[in-house]
Amino acid sequence: xxxxxxxxxxxxxxxxxxxxxxxxxxxxxxxxxxxxxxxxxxxxxxxxxxxxxxxxxxxxxxxxxxxxxxxxxxxxxxxxxxxxxxxxxxxxxxxxxxxxxxxxxxxxxxxxxxxxxxxxxxxxxxxxxxxxxxxxxxxxxxxxxxxxxxxxxxxxxxxxxxxxxxxxxxxxxxxxxxxxxxxxxxxxxxxxxxxxxxxxxxxxxxxxxxxxxxxxxxxxxxxxxxxxxxxxxxxxxxxxxxxxxxxxxxxxxxxxxxxxxxxxxxxxxxxxxxxxxxxxxxxxxxxxxx
Numbered sequence: 001x002x003x004x005x006x007x008x009x010x011x012x013x014x015x016x017x018x019x020x021x022x023x024x025x026x027x028x029x030x031x032x033x034x035x036x037x038x039x040x041x042x043x044x045x046x047x048x049x050x051x052x053x054x055x056x057x058x059x060x061x062x063x064x065x066x067x068x069x070x071x072x073x074x075x076x077x078x079x080x081x082x083x084x085x086x087x088x089x090x091x092x093x094x095x096x097x098x099x100x101x102x103x104x105x106x107x108x109x110x111x112x113x114x115x116x117x118x119x120x121x122x123x124x125x126x127x128x129x130x131x132x133x134x135x136x137x138x139x140x141x142x143x144x145x146x147x148x149x150x151x152x153x154x155x156x157x158x159x160x161x162x163x164x165x166x167x168x169x170x171x172x173x174x175x176x177x178x179x180x181x182x183x184x185x186x187x188x189x190x191x192x193x194x195x196x197x198x199x200x201x202x203x204x205x206x207x208x209x210x211x212x213x214x215x216x217x218x219x220x221x222x223x224x225x226x227x228x229x230x231x232x233x234x235x236x237x238x239x240x241x242x243x244x245x246x247x248x249x250x251x252x253x254x255x256x257x258x259x260x261x262x263x264x265x266x267x268x269x270x271x272x273x274x275x276x277x278x279x280x281x282x283x284x285x286x287x288x289x290x
Contacts, residue, residue, distance in 0.1 A: 003289050005031055005038040006053040009060040011045070021272045024060055030282050031057075036289055043074055050078065055289065056085040057244075058092060061266045065141045071096070086244040086288060087264050095264040097141050098173050100239075109235060110258040112251070114175030116140060119167050123174065124156055132176035137163060140171040143266075150177060178258070180251045186260060189224055189232040189248045190269055190277070192284035194241060196233070198274035199224045221274050231257035240264055244288055245281070 009024050024040045031038040041048045043061050050056075056078060064071040075089050085092070094100055105111040115126040127135045137159070138148040147166060151159050163172065185203035189196065201222045224232070232248040239262060240246040247267035250259045271277045 003036055003054045004052065005036055005055045005057050005289065006048070006050070007031075007038055007040045008043050008056050008058045009040050010063045011042045012062075020268065023269060023271050026271050026278065027057070027059055027281075030278065030285060031289075034282070034286055034290065036285075044070065050081055050083060053083060056083055058085060058087060058266060062143065064096065064265065065139070065143050065146065068096070068141050087246075088242070091240075091243065092265050095262065098138075098261075099140060100262065101173075101259070104235070104239060104259060104262065107238060109238070110231070110253075110256050112175055112178055112258055112260050114173050116171055116173055117167065118171045121167065121172075123160055123163055126174040127151070127153060127156055130174065130176045134177035136175045136177050138173055138175070139166070140173050178251050178253065178260075180253055181260075184252070186249055186251055187222070187224065187228065187257075188267075188270070189229065189250075190267075191232075191236055191240070191243070191246045191248070192280050193244060193287060194236055194246075195280070195284075196229060197280040198270065198276045200270050200273060219270065219273060221270075227255070228252065228257045231259075235259060235262060244284060245269065 007024055007027055028038050028040060038057075043064070044067060061071070072093070075093055078085060079089050099116065101111055101113040102116070105113040115129060117123060117126050123137070132153075134150060134152050136148065136150050139146065142148070149159060149163070166172065182204055185201045187199060187201055189199045191197060199222050200219050202217050202219050204217045228250075232250070235248055236246060243264055245267065247261075247263035247269070248259065249261040249263060250257050252258070269277065269281065271281065
């Protein structure tokens with residue numbers, strides 16, 4: 001019996017997919033070429049008959065952090081239905097909060113982890129403990145640089161009230177600002193079925209620190225150094241061994257690759273940037289679904 005795949009996406013309002021090609025459409029075309037019936041559906045659409053699918057392929061749930069409690073409920077509902085998911089739902093839940101960065105760091109892997117602050121947390125204490133002139137403050141569950149602030153230590157007091165209000169609703173992560181992101185950029189290494197596929201360098205727009213393309217950042221395909229690739233492979237082995245897709249984001253500091261994000265939920269895969277990307281993804285899907 002041929003599989004019927006749900007390409008799980010979101011209701012786009014243009015906030016997180018501006019200036020990008022439609023990878024949902026590319027994925028649908030790949031599956032169709034493989035003879036696999038598929039449909040793009042929003043995870044939050046109450047009209048979807050999930051039981052009509054034999055597999056969930058989580059692709060572009062780019063608003064999950066805006067509706068996090070509902071997203072967690074959806075995950076539990078899918079688990080109850082017993083529908084296989086790629087990546088699997090336990091992995092997605094684990095990866096949905098940036099607390100995983102502290103777990104990665106505890107394994108001895110160079111990581112830009114930071115400190116978690118909650119409702120009664122002390123922003124100043126957390127920031128000063130990082131021994132960095134500048135910090136980045138972001139929600140523990142977030143994406144797309146939403147509610148993300150770059151703050152010089154001398155200006156913390158100007159942000160305390162605003163961040164205190166935000167802490168009423170959710171926990172935040174305070175991280176050291178990494179100047180290499182602005183000066184060089186952030187590397188993304190893409191893996192399919194645990195095998196390296198391609199890599200890109202994301203560089204922020206001038207006078208900005210956010211590397212996302214919808215903030216004006218530029219992206220180019222690159223060949224990672226041997227040491228960078230080995231670092232990414234170690235992260236994959238220890239934390240993403242059974243994933244269909246994974247994106248290892250990081251920065252090089254004094255010659256050492258430091259993890260910034262391990263994207264296992266809904267990473268943009270840069271399928272239109274590398275000539276290897278679509279063939280590699282297609283082969284990985286063929287192995288998994290056929």
